[in-house]
Amino acid sequence: MVQGAGQSVEIQGLSKRFGDVVALDRVSLTVRPGEFMALLGPSGSGKTTILMAVAGFEQADTGAIRIGGRAIDRLPPHKRDIGVVFQRYALFPHMTVAENLAYSLRRRGIAAAETARRVEEALALVKMEGYGARGVDQLSGGQQQRVAIARALIFRPAVLLMDEPMSALDKKLREHMQMELRLLHRELGATIILVTHDQEEALSMADRVALLHEGRLRQMGTPAELYRAPADAFVAGFIGRNNFLPIEAGPPLRLRGCDGDLVGVLAEDSAAPRPGDVLAIRPEHMALLPPEVPGGEPCRVLETAFGGARQTVLVEAAHHRITVEAAVSDHLWQPGQAASLHFNPRTGRIFPAPGPQ
Amino acid sequence: MTVATRTDHGRAAMLLPVLLLLALGYLGPLGMVAWTSLRRAGQTSLAAYAEILAQPVFLDIFLRTLTTAGIVTLFCTAIGYPFAYLVATRARSWAGLVMALVAMPYLTSILIRSYAWVAILGGGGLVNRALMALGLIEDPLRLVFNSFGSYVGMVQVLLPMMVLPLYAAMRRIDPTLLRAGASLGGGPASVFATVFLPLSMPGLAAGAALVFLSALGFYITPALLGAPGDYMLAQAIEVRVTTLAEFDVAAALSWMLFAMVAMLLLFLRRWIVPLGEEQPTARPSRVRAVASTAAIARLVQRAGDRLAPLAGPLLWIHGMLVLTFLLAPMVVVVLIAFSSAPYLTFPPPSYSWRWFVAFFRDTNWLQAGWFSLWVSTAAAVTTLAIGTPFAFALARGCFAGRRLLWLLAVSPMILPHIVIGLGLFFTFVALGLNGHPVSFWIAYVVTGLPYVVIVLVAALGRFDRDMERAATSLGAAPLTVFRTVTLPLLAASFATAFLFAFLSGFDDLIIGLFLSSPRGTTLAIRMWEDIRLEISPKTAVVGALQLAVLLVVLGARGLSGWVGQLRRQRTSS
Numbered sequence: 001m002v003q004g005a006g007q008s009v010e011i012q013g014l015s016k017r018f019g020d021v022v023a024l025d026r027v028s029l030t031v032r033p034g035e036f037m038a039l040l041g042p043s044g045s046g047k048t049t050i051l052m053a054v055a056g057f058e059q060a061d062t063g064a065i066r067i068g069g070r071a072i073d074r075l076p077p078h079k080r081d082i083g084v085v086f087q088r089y090a091l092f093p094h095m096t097v098a099e100n101l102a103y104s105l106r107r108r109g110i111a112a113a114e115t116a117r118r119v120e121e122a123l124a125l126v127k128m129e130g131y132g133a134r135g136v137d138q139l140s141g142g143q144q145q146r147v148a149i150a151r152a153l154i155f156r157p158a159v160l161l162m163d164e165p166m167s168a169l170d171k172k173l174r175e176h177m178q179m180e181l182r183l184l185h186r187e188l189g190a191t192i193i194l195v196t197h198d199q200e201e202a203l204s205m206a207d208r209v210a211l212l213h214e215g216r217l218r219q220m221g222t223p224a225e226l227y228r229a230p231a232d233a234f235v236a237g238f239i240g241r242n243n244f245l246p247i248e249a250g251p252p253l254r255l256r257g258c259d260g261d262l263v264g265v266l267a268e269d270s271a272a273p274r275p276g277d278v279l280a281i282r283p284e285h286m287a288l289l290p291p292e293v294p295g296g297e298p299c300r301v302l303e304t305a306f307g308g309a310r311q312t313v314l315v316e317a318a319h320h321r322i323t324v325e326a327a328v329s330d331h332l333w334q335p336g337q338a339a340s341l342h343f344n345p346r347t348g349r350i351f352p353a354p355g356p357q
Numbered sequence: 358m359t360v361a362t363r364t365d366h367g368r369a370a371m372l373l374p375v376l377l378l379l380a381l382g383y384l385g386p387l388g389m390v391a392w393t394s395l396r397r398a399g400q401t402s403l404a405a406y407a408e409i410l411a412q413p414v415f416l417d418i419f420l421r422t423l424t425t426a427g428i429v430t431l432f433c434t435a436i437g438y439p440f441a442y443l444v445a446t447r448a449r450s451w452a453g454l455v456m457a458l459v460a461m462p463y464l465t466s467i468l469i470r471s472y473a474w475v476a477i478l479g480g481g482g483l484v485n486r487a488l489m490a491l492g493l494i495e496d497p498l499r500l501v502f503n504s505f506g507s508y509v510g511m512v513q514v515l516l517p518m519m520v521l522p523l524y525a526a527m528r529r530i531d532p533t534l535l536r537a538g539a540s541l542g543g544g545p546a547s548v549f550a551t552v553f554l555p556l557s558m559p560g561l562a563a564g565a566a567l568v569f570l571s572a573l574g575f576y577i578t579p580a581l582l583g584a585p586g587d588y589m590l591a592q593a594i595e596v597r598v599t600t601l602a603e604f605d606v607a608a609a610l611s612w613m614l615f616a617m618v619a620m621l622l623l624f625l626r627r628w629i630v631p632l633g634e635e636q637p638t639a640r641p642s643r644v645r646a647v648a649s650t651a652a653i654a655r656l657v658q659r660a661g662d663r664l665a666p667l668a669g670p671l672l673w674i675h676g677m678l679v680l681t682f683l684l685a686p687m688v689v690v691v692l693i694a695f696s697s698a699p700y701l702t703f704p705p706p707s708y709s710w711r712w713f714v715a716f717f718r719d720t721n722w723l724q725a726g727w728f729s730l731w732v733s734t735a736a737a738v739t740t741l742a743i744g745t746p747f748a749f750a751l752a753r754g755c756f757a758g759r760r761l762l763w764l765l766a767v768s769p770m771i772l773p774h775i776v777i778g779l780g781l782f783f784t785f786v787a788l789g790l791n792g793h794p795v796s797f798w799i800a801y802v803v804t805g806l807p808y809v810v811i812v813l814v815a816a817l818g819r820f821d822r823d824m825e826r827a828a829t830s831l832g833a834a835p836l837t838v839f840r841t842v843t844l845p846l847l848a849a850s851f852a853t854a855f856l857f858a859f860l861s862g863f864d865d866l867i868i869g870l871f872l873s874s875p876r877g878t879t880l881a882i883r884m885w886e887d888i889r890l891e892i893s894p895k896t897a898v899v900g901a902l903q904l905a906v907l908l909v910v911l912g913a914r915g916l917s918g919w920v921g922q923l924r925r926q927r928t929s930s
C-alpha cells in the first residue's frame with residue numbers, strides 16, 4: 001500500500017472544561033509530518049480529550065487545530081480523513097473483516113474491484129491474508145487489533161490516532177504488536193499520535209513524547225530528552241524511577257544528613273542547588289559497594305528484589321530511603337547487610353520542590 | 358457528531374414530536390378529566406367530589422381497591438421471589454429459556470387470559486372436574502366470579518412484572534459475594550439473609566411497586582372473574598360512564614385514582630427508574646443491619662441452615678408449578694379454539710376446526726380484526742418514528758429533567774388506562790373525533806410509547822458509542838452512520854420495541870371501550886361483547902391465531918440467531 005506522506009498536526013492553546021473539571025489547559029504541541037508522537041500521562045490527564053478534539057468528536061472550548069497547515073475546526077469529523085484506532089477496537093460486529101475494511105472505501109464511492117484489491121492489500125499489510133470472510137468475533141485480541149489498524153489505514157489517512165490500542169493485550173502480544181506498529185510506521189510514513197499511560201510503550205515506540213499532567217503539557221521531547229533532562233520534578237518522577245533527596249542549608253550545601261560532595265554529583269546542565277530544593281537521582285545512577293569502600297555514604301539494606309541482570313535494593317542512609325539498582329554479576333545483597341552508597345558523578349539533577357509522583 | 362444532539366436546538370427538535378403527542382394524547386386528556394370532574398350543570402363545583410365522599414359505597418370501593426392491590430402484591434412477592442431466586446441462582450443454564458417462558462404470557466392479551474381462567478376455574482372447568490374425578494369433592498367449588506377468581510387472574514397477569522425486575526437484580530449479584538459470606542462463616546440461610554436478600558431488595562422494590570400500581574387500575578380481570586358486585590375503582594368508573602352517564606362523578610373518581618397512582622409513582626420512582634436506565638438507588642445496607650442485629654433473625658437463620666438442604670427440591674417443585682400457572686391459560690386457549698362444542702367448555706368434548714371456520718366467516722369479527730391490525734400497526738410505526746429520536750435525546754443528552762421526561766413518557770404504562778381512556782374520550786368528543794380511526798391511532802401511540810422508550814433507552818445505554826465514532830472517522834456522514842451501524846446493531850431492540858408497541862394497541866380493551874363507535878370497533882371489543890353475552894370459543898380462536906403468529910415470528914428470529922451462533926462456534930473451534 002502506497003501511503004501519501006504524513007501531515008503535520010498543530011495544536012494551539014487547546015482548552016476544554018467538563019463542568020468543573022479542567023480536562024485541557026492551554027495545550028500547544030506540534031507533530032511533524034510523518035512523526036510518531038506519543039501522548040503520555042497518568043489517568044485523567046486529558047490524553048483522550050486531545051485525541052477526540054483532533055478527530056472532531058469533542059469540541060474544544062478554545063484553541064485551534066491545524067492539519068497540514070489547514071484549520072480543521074469547522075470540518076465535521078467524517079470529512080477530516082483521520083484514521084482512528086479505538087481502545088476496544090470498535091470493529092463492527094455485524095460485518096465480516098473484509099466488510100469492516102471496505103467500509104471507508106464504500107463511503108468514498110470507490111469501485112468494487114478497486115475496493116476488493118485494497119482490502120486484500122490491507123490484509124496483507126497486517127499479515128491477515130485469508131481472514132477476510134471471518135466475523136470479527138472469531139478473531140483473537142491481537143488479530144482484532146490488526147484489523148482495527150488496517151481499517152484505520154486503508155483509506156490512506158495522513159494522520160493516524162490511536163487511543164491505548166495495546167491496553168487490551170497481554171504483555172507478550174503487546175510487545176510484539178509494538179514492534180509491528182513501528183515497522184508499519186516506517187513503511188507507511190503516516191503521522192501517528194498514540195495515546196498511552198504506559199511509559200515504556202511511549203519511550204520505546206515514539207519519536208517524541210508529550211507528557212501531560214492534569215490537562216497541562218509538562219514536557220515534550222525525544223524519549224532520551226525526557227529521560228535525561230526532565231523539565232521538572234513531576235517529569236523526573238514519572239519517566240523512569242527517581243529518588244528525591246532534600247537539600248540542607250550549608251555551607252557547604254549538602255544532602256540532609258550526608259557529608260559527601262554534592263556538586264560533583266550534579267549533571268552539567270542541572271540547576272544550581274538552593275536550600276529547600278531536592279536532588280533527583282535515579283536508582284541506576286548509584287552503586288552499592290561493600291561497607292569498607294571509602295568515599296561512600298554508609299547505609300543498611302532494607303529489602304531486595306531480584307530482577308535478572310539487576311537487583312533492586314532499598315537501602316536506608318541518613319534516614320532517607322533510597323532505591324538502588326545494583327548489577328548482579330558479583331554479589332547479591334541481603335536485607336540487614338551494611339553497605340556504602342556511591343553516587344555516580346554528573347548524574348543528579350536539582351528541582352525546586354518534590355513534584356507529585 | 359453522529360445522531361447525538363449537538364445543540365439545544367437539535368435536542369428540542371428530537372424531543373418535540375413526543376412532547377406534542379403527550380400534550381395532545383395524554384396530558385391534555387388528563388386535564389379534561391380534571392376539568393369535567395369540576396363541572397356540574399354548566400358550573401364549576403365540587404359537587405362530584407362531595408357526592409363521592411358522602412357515600413359509604415365509594416369508601417368501600419377505595420378500600421377494596423387498595424386491599425386487592427395489596428393482596429395481589431403480596432401473592433406476587435411470595436410466589437415470584439423464590440421463583441426468581443431459583444432461575445437466577447440454580448438454573449443458570451436454563452435461565453434464558455425460562456425467562457422467555459415467563460415473558461410469554463405477554464403474547465396474549467389480558468382479556469384472552471382472563472377468559473381462559475373462566476374455563477379453568479368455572480363450575481364445569483378443569484380444576485373442578487379434576488377434583489371431582491379424584492373424589493375430593495362432590496359438588497363443584499365456586500372458584501370464579503368471586504374474589505378468589507379475581508386474585509388468581511390478577512396474580513397470573515402481574516406475576517411477570519414481579520419476576521422480571523427481581524431476576525434482573527439477582528443476576529447482578531456477584532456469586533463471589535456469597536462465597537465470601539460462606540468463607541466468613543455464614544451458613545446457607547444466613548448468607549442468604551445477610552448478603553443475598555439485601556442485595557436483591559432493589560429488584561423486589563421495583564417489582565412490588567410495579568405490581569401494586571398496576572393492580573390499582575385493573576379493570577378487565579376483576580370485571581370478568583370477580584364477584585359481580587365487588588367493584589374495584591376502574592369498574593366503578595366504567596359503570597358511571599357507560600350505564601349511568603354520570604360523567605362528573607366518573608371524572609372525579611378517575612382523577613382521585615389517577616392522583617393516588619401518580620403520587621405513589623412519584624414517591625416510588627427511585628425504585629422504578631433503575632429498571633429503565635440507571636443503577637438501583639435503593640440502599641440495601643440498612644436492611645442488612647436490621648436483619649443481622651435482630652436476635653430473632655439469627656434464630657430463624659440457624660433453623661434455616663438446618664433446613665437448607667430441603668430448599669433445592671422445594672424450589673424446583675415451586676418453579677414447575679409457577680411455570681404451569683403462567684402458561685396454563687395459553688394452553689387452554691389453544692385447546693378451546695379447536696373445540697367442537699357450541700359453547701365454552703373445558704376440556705372440549707372433541708376437536709374440530711369449526712370455530713376457526715366460524716371466525717373467518719363472520720364479517721363483523723374480520724372487520725374488527727382488520728381494524729385492530731392496521732390501527733395498531735400505524736400506531737406502532739408512528740411510535741417508533743417519534744420515540745426513536747426521543748430516546749436518543751434522553752440517552753445521549755446530559756440535561757436537567759431527563760429523568761423526569763423519561764418518567765413522563767413511561768408513565769402511560771403504569772397509570773390506569775381507564776383514566777387515560779376517559780380523558781381521551783372527553784377530548785375526542787370535544788374535537789368531534791371520537792370513534793374515528795385517528796382517535797385510536799393517537800391513543801395507541803401514547804400507550805405504545807413507554808415500551809419504545811424503555812427498550813431503546815436501555816439499549817442505547819449499553820451501546821458502545823465508539824462504534825459510531827469509528828464509522829464517522831471512516832468517512833460516514835451522520836445519517837449513514839445511523840443506517841449502517843446504529844440501526845443494524847440495535848435491530849433486535851427496534852424489533853422488540855415495535856412488537857411491544859404494536860401489542861399494547863392490539864391487545865387494548867379499556868381505551869377502546871371509550872373510543873369505539875360504529876366507525877371503529879376493535880377486535881378486543883368484539884371479544885369483550887362476545888364474552889359478556891355468550892362466551893363462545895371464537896375468542897379462543899383469536900388467542901390461538903395471535904399466539905401462533907407471534908411464536909412463528911419470534912421462533913424464526915430466535916432460531917436464526919441460534920443457528921448463527923452454532924455456526925460461528927463451529928468455525929471458530
Ligand SMILES: Nc1ncnc2c1ncn2[C@@H]1O[C@H](COP(=O)(O)OP(=O)(O)OP(=O)(O)O)[C@@H](O)[C@H]1O
Nearest residue numbers: 018021022023042043044045046047048049050197
Ligand atoms: N464526557 C466527559 N464528561 C465529563 N468529564 C469528562 C468527560 N470526558 C473526560 N472528562 C474528564 O476530563 C479529564 C480528562 O479526561 P481524559 O479522558 O482526556 O483522560 P485520559 O488522559 O484519557 O485518562 P485515561 O488514561 O484514564 O483514559 C478527566 O478528569 C475526566 O474525568
Ligand SMILES: [Mg+2]
Nearest residue numbers: 047048049163
Ligand atoms: Mg483515555
